[in-house]
Amino acid sequence: MIEGLLLGLGTAFSITNILMVVGGCLIGTFIGMLPGLGPMSIIAIMIPIAITIGDPSAALILLAGVYYGAIFGGSTSSILINAPGVASTVATSFDGYPMARQGKAGKALTVAAIASFCGGTIGAILLMIFAPALASVALLFHSAEYFALMVVGLSAIAAFAGTGQVGKALLMTLLGLIMATVGEGALFNLPRFTMGIMDLQSGFGFITLAMAMFALPEALYLVLDPARSNSGKANEEIKDLRITRAEARAIAPVVGRQSIQGFLIGVLPGAGATIASFLGYAVERNIASKEDQAQFGKGSVKGLAAPESANNAACTGSFVPLLTLGIPGSGTTAILLGALIALNVSPGPRLMIDQPEIFWSVIISMYVGNVILLVLNLPLIPYIAKVLTIPRNYLIPFILFFTLMGAYIGQNNATELLILVGFGICATVLRFANYPLAPLLIGFILGRMLEDNFSRSMQLYDGLRFVLERPMTMGLLALAVLLVALPSYRARRARLRSQGIASGD
Amino acid sequence: MALDRWIALIVLLICLAYGYTAFFTMDEGLPPFMRRSPIWPSTFPKVLSVLTGITALLIVIGVEKSDGSIRDGGINYRRLGDYKIGQAAGLLALMVAYALLLRPMGFLLSTSGFLFLSATVLGERKWIRLLVISALASGFVWYLVQVVLGIFLRPLPYILT
Numbered sequence: 001m002i003e004g005l006l007l008g009l010g011t012a013f014s015i016t017n018i019l020m021v022v023g024g025c026l027i028g029t030f031i032g033m034l035p036g037l038g039p040m041s042i043i044a045i046m047i048p049i050a051i052t053i054g055d056p057s058a059a060l061i062l063l064a065g066v067y068y069g070a071i072f073g074g075s076t077s078s079i080l081i082n083a084p085g086v087a088s089t090v091a092t093s094f095d096g097y098p099m100a101r102q103g104k105a106g107k108a109l110t111v112a113a114i115a116s117f118c119g120g121t122i123g124a125i126l127l128m129i130f131a132p133a134l135a136s137v138a139l140l141f142h143s144a145e146y147f148a149l150m151v152v153g154l155s156a157i158a159a160f161a162g163t164g165q166v167g168k169a170l171l172m173t174l175l176g177l178i179m180a181t182v183g184e185g186a187l188f189n190l191p192r193f194t195m196g197i198m199d200l201q202s203g204f205g206f207i208t209l210a211m212a213m214f215a216l217p218e219a220l221y222l223v224l225d226p227a228r229s230n231s232g233k234a235n236e237e238i239k240d241l242r243i244t245r246a247e248a249r250a251i252a253p254v255v256g257r258q259s260i261q262g263f264l265i266g267v268l269p270g271a272g273a274t275i276a277s278f279l280g281y282a283v284e285r286n287i288a289s290k291e292d293q294a295q296f297g298k299g300s301v302k303g304l305a306a307p308e309s310a311n312n313a314a315c316t317g318s319f320v321p322l323l324t325l326g327i328p329g330s331g332t333t334a335i336l337l338g339a340l341i342a343l344n345v346s347p348g349p350r351l352m353i354d355q356p357e358i359f360w361s362v363i364i365s366m367y368v369g370n371v372i373l374l375v376l377n378l379p380l381i382p383y384i385a386k387v388l389t390i391p392r393n394y395l396i397p398f399i400l401f402f403t404l405m406g407a408y409i410g411q412n413n414a415t416e417l418l419i420l421v422g423f424g425i426c427a428t429v430l431r432f433a434n435y436p437l438a439p440l441l442i443g444f445i446l447g448r449m450l451e452d453n454f455s456r457s458m459q460l461y462d463g464l465r466f467v468l469e470r471p472m473t474m475g476l477l478a479l480a481v482l483l484v485a486l487p488s489y490r491a492r493r494a495r496l497r498s499q500g501i502a503s504g505d
Numbered sequence: 506m507a508l509d510r511w512i513a514l515i516v517l518l519i520c521l522a523y524g525y526t527a528f529f530t531m532d533e534g535l536p537p538f539m540r541r542s543p544i545w546p547s548t549f550p551k552v553l554s555v556l557t558g559i560t561a562l563l564i565v566i567g568v569e570k571s572d573g574s575i576r577d578g579g580i581n582y583r584r585l586g587d588y589k590i591g592q593a594a595g596l597l598a599l600m601v602a603y604a605l606l607l608r609p610m611g612f613l614l615s616t617s618g619f620l621f622l623s624a625t626v627l628g629e630r631k632w633i634r635l636l637v638i639s640a641l642a643s644g645f646v647w648y649l650v651q652v653v654l655g656i657f658l659r660p661l662p663y664i665l666t
Binding site for chain 2: 181220409421425
């Protein structure tokens with residue numbers, strides 16, 4: 001590990017890479033604050049830039065910096081104007097916004113920044129410990145196990161979707177997998193499902209799809225419902241960033257607990273930062289003393305620190321499956337995976353052996369990024385927050401333009417823009433009906449790998465025998481079935497019981 | 506029938522067409538040596554079409570009922586008329602126009618046009634400020650993409666170059 005750390009230090013502390021972290025964090029904070037552009041859209045927009053850099057370590061450092069910068073920016077807009085730019089900072093607004101209303105915006109931002117810093121740093125330490133261990137286990141995996149593992153990952157994403165949503169999430173995942181089969185497959189070199197359209201020969205562009213699934217619907221929501229943007233409200237002065245010793249003592253155990261819990265939730269595929277932050281908030285409220293409990297929702301520092309440390313730790317945690325197994329657990333890491341593939345890096349257990357400098361420099365850059373968010377961004381926040389005063393009439397055209405540019409630069413093809421608009425409309429309609437969109441994108445990105453591993457195991461074992469002959473594959477596949485079946489079964493039973501029908505057992 | 510079940514029905518129809526292709530028409534041109542392989546290009550799509558069909562059907566017949574509530578400040582699609590649907594449609598039309606005109610009109614003209622018109626659709630009426638901002642922004646982005654990133658973007662209309 002020491003060897004790896006030194007290698008990472010050597011790579012991460014080059015001038016370019018430090019610039020990448022600083023730039024990434026600043027850009028992320030800046031854009032993450034805007035309503036309508038979450039981390040997924042920002043990273044998708046940044047991918048063409050990252051690819052032009054050429055060096056995979058630098059590119060991943062930049063994108064990771066953008067990622068946690070965006071989460072930080074999202075909490076800032078949650079606290080200042082109660083308009084979370086990012087789903088995972090919704091819980092931050094529960095106590096952060098009341099604090100800002102009481103004139104303690106500066107203090108709330110400091111608590112959020114410190115909690116994020118600790119969450120991110122503890123997460124990075126845990127990542128450093130867990131990832132190599134998991135990778136060495138993963139080296140024993142065959143393509144059959146990989147196939148099964150991806151199926152487990154995809155089912156877990158559906159299973160975590162929530163009550164009444166499992167079927168919808170599953171359908172979206174499958175639709176993503178279907179979309180991945182369009183174009184030439186890696187194993188066969190035959191065009192499939194292109195309907196004779198030349199532009200579909202190489203399949204759908206994943207940046208286009210990412211933009212269409214996230215950036216465009218969010219922008220259209222802003223257009224449809226002007227109340228969402230809330231911009232132009234943050235005119236209050238942000239002052240007095242200091243916190244007292246007593247407050248620091250109050251949040252210390254919260255931050256410690258939530259960093260570890262958040263990290264573990266982040267590692268699970270499909271759970272991610274949003275669930276981690278809500279769960280962190282709920283857990284801390286339940287275990288708090290009576291008088292503290294009454295404060296929750298009215299501007300409690302504990303209630304602010306809990307989701308902030310949890311969501312940052314979860315972001316770091318979501319890098320574990322990405323870097324060790326090459327399987328993304330969230331929409332954002334799915335986009336990062338797409339970027340890595342575009343840079344000719346295949347994340348997975350061999351990454352630590354073949355290109356250890358990428359892995360370790362990303363970890364080191366996480367520490368650097370967290371420090372930068374704390375010492376550079378926090379004092380700058382009053383100035384960066386000015387971005388919130390951009391009027392809607394200017395903000396929305398630029399969001400749409402950046403969405404178009406992101407899709408265009410990646411492929412240099414104007415047809416891609418028409419596909420973007422078409423899919424964007426479909427995605428907006430899907431959002432109207434509460435269909436989750438992240439599973440579709442994850443399914444799309446994993447689709448090709450899933451099929452390749454499936455085909456390879458079919459060829460090696462001359463048919464489906466690989467399921468029976470490899471107990472681990474069978475176990476994983478059984479787990480996948482259980483993951484999907486259990487929540488829908490329990491939801492159904494709960495519904496029947498609420499209708500007064502006996503459940504039978 | 507609620508919107509989510511209509512969507513599932515549409516997905517089911519797409520899936521039927523997809524499955525038909527996978528099961529019946531795709532393998533016609535397959536060379537004989539590939540027919541001996543345990544896996545065909547159509548194998549994975551076949552599996553997918555069956556699974557998707559079942560899932561979509563389950564949603565259509567309503568096995569798993571969703572509560573139908575609007576989440577996280579979402580939009581109630583049953584009252585779309587209450588929202589700024591005209592603005593949204595106008596912006597989408599502008600995006601399509603931008604896609605079609607980007608090549609022939611060149612980047613600078615089409616981008617400043619897009620920014621100017623979409624802000625106008627949203628209700629901006631300070632024309633001069635808007636014009637200056639759109640022109641400056643498109644010039645800046647062009648410089649960034651073409652010179653800094655080195656990705657070619659035709660700046661001027663087709664006829665001028």
